[in-house]
Structures are given as structure tokens and as C-alpha cells.
Amino acid sequence: MPAVLGVRVAGAVRRAADTVGTLDLLVVTERPAQVAEELPRSPAVVRVLERRDDVVRVLAASGSPADLWLAAPGAAGGTLLAATGSPAHLAALRVRAGAGSGGLPAGRTEGEVYAALGLPLIPPELREGAEAIAAAAAGALPRLVDVADLRRDLHEHSDWSRDGRDGLERIAAAAAARGLAYVAVTDHAEDLAINGMSRDAVRARRAALAEVQARHPQVRLLDAAELNIGLDGGLDYDPEFLLAFDLCVASVHSHMDRPVAVQTDRILAAIASPAVTVIGHPTGRILGHRPGYAIELEAIAQAAAATGTALEVNGSPRRLDLSAEMVRIALGAGATLALSSDAHAVGELDYLHNAVATARRGWATPRDVLNTRAATLVGRRA
Numbered sequence: 001m002p003a004v005l006g007v008r009v010a011g012a013v014r015r016a017a018d019t020v021g022t023l024d025l026l027v028v029t030e031r032p033a034q035v036a037e038e039l040p041r042s043p044a045v046v047r048v049l050e051r052r053d054d055v056v057r058v059l060a061a062s063g064s065p066a067d068l069w070l071a072a073p074g075a076a077g078g079t080l081l082a083a084t085g086s087p088a089h090l091a092a093l094r095v096r097a098g099a100g101s102g103g104l105p106a107g108r109t110e111g112e113v114y115a116a117l118g119l120p121l122i123p124p125e126l127r128e129g130a131e132a133i134a135a136a137a138a139g140a141l142p143r144l145v146d147v148a149d150l151r152r153d154l155h156e157h158s159d160w161s162r163d164g165r166d167g168l169e170r171i172a173a174a175a176a177a178r179g180l181a182y183v184a185v186t187d188h189a190e191d192l193a194i195n196g197m198s199r200d201a202v203r204a205r206r207a208a209l210a211e212v213q214a215r216h217p218q219v220r221l222l223d224a225a226e227l228n229i230g231l232d233g234g235l236d237y238d239p240e241f242l243l244a245f246d247l248c249v250a251s252v253h254s255h256m257d258r259p260v261a262v263q264t265d266r267i268l269a270a271i272a273s274p275a276v277t278v279i280g281h282p283t284g285r286i287l288g289h290r291p292g293y294a295i296e297l298e299a300i301a302q303a304a305a306a307t308g309t310a311l312e313v314n315g316s317p318r319r320l321d322l323s324a325e326m327v328r329i330a331l332g333a334g335a336t337l338a339l340s341s342d343a344h345a346v347g348e349l350d351y352l353h354n355a356v357a358t359a360r361r362g363w364a365t366p367r368d369v370l371n372t373r374a375a376t377l378v379g380r381r382a
């Protein structure tokens with residue numbers, strides 16, 4: 001639309017919330033009335049649901065309700081801040097401004113609005129309440145981990161475990177195109193009855209990896225596996241066989257209804273294995289489908305810290321596991337995170353962004369993340 005000067009994603013999507021009810025978009029325009037009038041003709045809009053002041057609520061072609069916040073360039077910063085929320089963060093900013101229920105200072109950029117309140121820009125992922133405001137006022141905001149800090153993905157499936165849809169060649173090319181220096185190909189291990197790799201399959205895949213590796217020298221393919229943590233904490237294969245892998249992720253895929261002590265003990269047993277570098281999707285939650293199984297996260301995080309095992313933040317949009325709240329607890333106990341896509345097709349390598357966003361909501365810095373570190377530190381523990 002010619003009257004639209006720019007569009008920015010706002011709202012819960014920008015804050016990287018686990019789930020999102022409404023899409024919020026900032027629409028920068030000098031002619032809000034014209035934009036509102038022309039919106040119903042956009043192919044992205046099914047129909048206009050409501051118009052209030054300078055917010056137009058539409059049903060988007062994707063099936064989601066979307067609030068379009070119309071703002072002139074000079075007010076775009078204040079409107080982007082309002083459209084991003086959260087309501088609790090905005091309320092705390094109003095208290096700081098002494099604005100009561102009134103408006104916050106205007107601004108062309110969000111930085112201008114925060115500066116008028118005597119604050120540095122607060123990253124959207126931290127805008128959930130007053131805590132980040134206090135940290136910002138004290139000059140104590142962390143430098144959050146960023147996608148650009150990551151050169152490695154530590155959890156990716158190929159068609160060798162059949163639930164992955166792409167072959168090694170495509171994975172290598174896609175990882176190289178994304179600028180990844182390393183990708184760990186973590187096909188399922190043999191105890192997963194439906195599609196785990198037998199020992200012969202592991203050996204055959206190892207040979208195939210070496211062939212593909214020779215054609216893609218710019219990306220290192222790690223010969224890796226996603227192991228299954230048994231009810232007693234046991235793992236697939238045997239210790240000697242496991243140590244031949246470059247890297248192992250170990251995850252719970254069965255018996256998720258056991259009491260907290262049982263779940264905690266089996267994960268602690270996996271952490272104690274020298275073959276295990278990462279605990280995958282540590283709670284097993286599936287958003288909108290099942291809560292995570294019960295674990296004593298602090299005990300797990302302390303053991304992970306003591307052994308140098310990383311706890312995963314799984315970037316699958318169905319999982320986001322650990323959650324942001326659990327990331328904070330894990331970091332408080334000294335644990336290191338592994339940010340992973342758990343991609344089952346090369347397009348899903350971008351799920352790494354969800355893992356980064358969730359880690360940012362949990363106040364994670366580059367120092368807290370295994371896959372920001374030098375390559376020699378990634379892989380099987382000594």
C-alpha cells in the first residue's frame with residue numbers, strides 16, 4: 001500500500017512469548033485514514049473486525065486476529081512500545097514516568113521514549129514486568145545472547161532416522177547457506193523402537209557422513225545421536241559404542257507419567273554418563289497438548305553444571321523447552337545451555353531463532369551458551 005511507510009512486528013510475537021493470541025503490527029503512515037479505508041482490499045486481510053482510534057483489528061488470511069497500530073513517523077517509537085507491551089511492563093513504565101494511567105512520552109524511536117524516562121532501551125524479550133526496568137535503571141541489563149553469536153546447531157535429524165525428511169547432502173548445503181560452521185546430525189538411537197538407528201545403521205551413516213563432509217568442507221557435520229533415557233536412566237548401545245560419536249544428546253521419550261523423583265533420577269543418571277553432552281527438551285512439554293513431566297530442575301541444573309553437561313533450549317515451536325522461566329532457574333544454578341533447532345527438515349534449522357528468543361527471555365548471555373563457544377569445547381566430554 002503506497003501510504004504505508006513501514007511495518008514492524010510488535011506484541012507477543014516480538015516479546016517471543018510461548019504462545020500468541022493476536023498478532024500486533026506497527027504500521028507507519030502519514031495517512032492513517034486512507035490506510036484504514038484500503039485495508040479490506042488487501043489480500044492479507046479477510047475482513048476488518050473493529051476500528052478503535054488508530055488501531056484496526058482485522059482477521060488475517062493466516063486465520064489469526066491482527067491488530068494494526070497506525071502511527072505517524074514522529075510517534076512511531078511510542079506506538080511500537082505500546083503495541084509491544086507487555087501491559088505489566090507498560091504499567092511499570094507509567095509509574096516511573098509519574099504518568100498515572102496517562103500516556104508515556106512520545107518518540108520517533110523506542111530508544112527516545114526510554115531515554116526520556118532515563119533508561120536505556122530494554123530488549124522486547126525482557127518486557128514482562130518491572131524487574132528489567134530496575135536492572136536498566138541500575139545499568140545492570142545483561143548483554144543477551146543473539147542469533148549472530150551462534151555458529152552451531154547441536155540437534156538436527158536426517159532421513160537416517162526416518163522422521164527427518166532431508167538427507168545429509170541437503171542438510172550440509174542448508175547449514176552452509178545459513179553460515180553455520182557446525183551441525184550435529186542427531187538421528188534417533190536404537191531404543192526408540194519405531195525409527196531408531198541400529199548399530200549397523202550408525203556405522204553406515206558414519207561412512208555416508210564422511211562422503212558428504214568431503215564435498216562440504218565449509219561446514220562440519222558432527223556424527224551425533226539423540227539417545228533415549230530409559231526408565232532406569234540407562235542409555236542406548238553400550239559405553240564404548242557411545243564414545244565413538246562426536247556428540248550425544250540424551251532425551252526422555254517414554255514413561256512421562258512417573259513421579260518427580262523418578263524423572264529427576266533418570267535424568268541425573270544420563271547427566272552422569274561421560275558420553276552425554278546435552279540433555280534434550282528437558283521437560284518434554286508440548287505446547288497446547290501436554291505439560292512437561294515433573295522434574296527437580298535445580299538439582300538437575302546443579303549436576304549439569306558440575307559435569308559440564310548442557311541443558312537444551314529446544315527451538316521447536318511446539319516445545320520451547322526449557323521454558324524462559326526454567327532457563328533463569330537453570331542459569332541461577334550455574335548450568336550451561338545448548339540452543340537447538342531440533343529440525344526434522346532443513347527449513348526448520350530456522351527454529352534456532354526460537355531457541356535464542358526463549359533463552360533471551362530467560363536472561364541468557366553468550367557466556368551461558370555452549371554453542372557460542374570455540375569448537376574444541378563442543379563434543380564429547382573427556
Ligand SMILES: [Zn+2]
Binds near residue numbers: 226251253281
Ligand atoms: Zn527428542
Ligand SMILES: [Zn+2]
Binds near residue numbers: 342
Ligand atoms: Zn530430536
